[in-house]
Amino acid sequence: MPYKEKEIEKIFFSIGEVATLFNVNPSLIRFYEKEFDILRPAKTSTGNRQFTKTDIRNFELIFHLVREKGFTIDGAKNYLKTNNQSERKKLMLRESLLDLKKFLQELSSKI
Numbered sequence: 001m002p003y004k005e006k007e008i009e010k011i012f013f014s015i016g017e018v019a020t021l022f023n024v025n026p027s028l029i030r031f032y033e034k035e036f037d038i039l040r041p042a043k044t045s046t047g048n049r050q051f052t053k054t055d056i057r058n059f060e061l062i063f064h065l066v067r068e069k070g071f072t073i074d075g076a077k078n079y080l081k082t083n084n085q086s087e088r089k090k091l092m093l094r095e096s097l098l099d100l101k102k103f104l105q106e107l108s109s110k111i
């Protein structure tokens with residue numbers, strides 16, 4: 001059996017990495033952090049934010065509601081209070097479908 005290196009998964013991401021991931025300014029992430037209770041990254045002793053994958057998913061959910069669906073900040077807050085679980089499920093399904101699409105594209109390029 002050939003040796004296969006394990007992929008190292010990061011536990012924490014900086015605000016700059018999250019901003020690059022979503023192609024937004026770090027100030028938008030800080031603003032959403034102040035406005036939404038579900039977005040609470042850990043902070044180091046020097047005050048640097050450390051985002052976990054859960055924090056990134058929460059930011060993605062907020063970003064999807066405000067930027068892609070056109071909700072206002074207050075509208076997104078109310079929506080998250082009432083429909084939090086259903087919207088998370090939809091977002092997870094969307095993420096799974098995008099992963100499947102990527103896998104199928106890689107598979108078809110190898111054939």
